[in-house]
Amino acid sequence: MEFFYHESYHLKDFFEKNLHNFEELLLSEAVNVKDMIDDILHIGNIDLVNNAKKLVFFIIDQKEKELRQFAKHEGIAWATHSIDLSFKLEWIQAIRRTVWFLIKEYNKLTNEKVIENFFTLEKEVNDQIDDFLNAFFISYSTYKDSLIKAHRELVENLSVPIIPINSSVCILPLIGAIDEFRTNILEEKVLTEIGVLRIQTLIIDLSGIADMEIDVIEHLLKIIDGASMMGCKSVITGLRVEVVRKMIHLGISFEHKSKTLGTLQQALSEYLS
Numbered sequence: 001m002e003f004f005y006h007e008s009y010h011l012k013d014f015f016e017k018n019l020h021n022f023e024e025l026l027l028s029e030a031v032n033v034k035d036m037i038d039d040i041l042h043i044g045n046i047d048l049v050n051n052a053k054k055l056v057f058f059i060i061d062q063k064e065k066e067l068r069q070f071a072k073h074e075g076i077a078w079a080t081h082s083i084d085l086s087f088k089l090e091w092i093q094a095i096r097r098t099v100w101f102l103i104k105e106y107n108k109l110t111n112e113k114v115i116e117n118f119f120t121l122e123k124e125v126n127d128q129i130d131d132f133l134n135a136f137f138i139s140y141s142t143y144k145d146s147l148i149k150a151h152r153e154l155v156e157n158l159s160v161p162i163i164p165i166n167s168s169v170c171i172l173p174l175i176g177a178i179d180e181f182r183t184n185i186l187e188e189k190v191l192t193e194i195g196v197l198r199i200q201t202l203i204i205d206l207s208g209i210a211d212m213e214i215d216v217i218e219h220l221l222k223i224i225d226g227a228s229m230m231g232c233k234s235v236i237t238g239l240r241v242e243v244v245r246k247m248i249h250l251g252i253s254f255e256h257k258s259k260t261l262g263t264l265q266q267a268l269s270e271y272l273s
Helices: 011-017 019-029 037-044 048-060 064-080 085-109 114-159 180-197 214-229 241-250 264-271
Strands: 169-175 201-208 233-237 259-261
Touching (some): 011 048, 011 085, 019 048, 037 064, 048 114, 064 114, 085 114, 169 180, 169 264, 180 214, 201 214, 214 233, 214 241, 259 264
Parallel strands (some): 169 201, 201 233
């Protein structure tokens, strides 16, 4: 591999004039990432090769602030698109090895003048690459956590959808399995929305619930009691045979807690007429 060099070149000049060699060496070092470059560009609009060059010049120019900001943006981008972190680790280590290979070549061409400040240079280069990695992972982790939290809140809201029908009547259709975690969300959401929306009648449709454990049923009864304390009448619709049978054998009933109707359509017909 031939390197372009002139006696007037500083280290930055040498890298600028040999960017093609830098890219070729980098790709040969990053064996696994090489085949993923186009996919990562397509998935997250992340140009690994150009970003590597940008990082190198931040290091050479000792632009620590810009380097950390760049790492932060990179972390957010990788977290947003859930790109495998193993690729990032391999890529950064490949950049490190490639940078030192070019420094070695530059040192040879300058009759080993760089070696006089080798230990200072080694500390500066490696510390900045390590700083980039640290800032990247902190940004990645922080943003990933915020995405998980936002996703969880979205799921929670979708799992307890309270739908206003008019100024005083709302429907709460429940679908799927209900466990302790979901009943806690249910309690908070129901009581909060009753207070905010001034709900007078809450129709809880259970036709989408195939079965409920005893502790879930008892928690639901407590939620109905809480709603009643806030001046909201509860109407239960769509109880499935399996749930009714379990309640009969356990001696539990909604009879004194709320009104029960066979279907949601019956409730809507009665309360919206």
